[in-house]
Amino acid sequence: MIPLFGGATDVDDEGVGEARSTAGEAWHPTWVSERPGGAGDDRSVTHSRELAEKGLLKKLRTRSLSISEARAVLREYDLVDADADGVLASLEEYGYLDDAALAEQLVHAGVDRKGQGRAAIAQTLAKRGIPRDVADAALAALPDDDLERALDFARGKAGAMGALDRDTALRRLTGQLARRGFAGSLSLTAARMALEEAPGGSSGVRFR
Structure with missing residues (x-):
């Protein structure tokens, strides 16, 4: 066998130990950060x-x-x-x-600050990477008052649509509600109710 590191070695266990010892000595202590698998x-x-x-x-x-x-x-x-x-x-x-705590924060932000519906809030939770089961639990804690929240939003917008004809106002308001995550039928209902309550609503063309 060709001797390693300049010394003759035997092919028994003791020789292997000698060769390993000699190989170890070839590493300088200052090289420890470069030695594979080392400290x-x-x-x-x-x-x-x-x-x-x-x-x-x-x-x-x-x-x-x-x-x-x-x-x-x-x-x-x-x-x-x-x-x-x-x-x-x-x-x-x-x-x-804490995904559960974050989901709760996002739900309350969607409801209290943005007036969003469940669909929009659920979409936000999904985008933020909240697991489905955690998101569902947070949404389940919401009171079933989507219509009230949609109506609150619609009432705030209906007053500024007095110059529009009824069909245009209804279409725009329904679209705004849908973009906030309220279901289509609920958006239409809230828009109709808000426009009927607006000044001149009862004297104008009634929705069917």
Whole structure:
């Protein structure tokens, strides 16, 4: 056998040990970060994971994220799946990531601030990566008052449509309601009711 590292070796267990020892000595301590599988690799992985976690936390300070959105952020750091899962699990444990809480916030924002219907809110939840079962649970907690919310919105818009003929006003108002996520038949009903309640509504052309 051709001797490795300048010394003769035997082909028994002791010789193999000698060769391994000599090979080990060929590595200088300052090269540890370059040695495959060495402590340097572990430190590099740990450092990458720490950077990814800090980057994700920075985003979470300005905007709530779903777990799906957080995972997309971590992809920017080229973490292996196991490390990404570890970061996500850690942030979930400390309450930084909570899909159920985020879904509840989005539902209330859609209802209270935007006056949206269920369809629009459900679409928002899906876009934000909220799992279907979590989204359904959040929507199920909503009171069944879509008509009231649609009517509130329609009443606010009907007054500005006095210059339009009835058919045009009805069409526009129904379209606005539909874009806010209210069902077609409900949008039409709310639009008709709001226009009838508007000044001059009862004296104008009645809807059938």
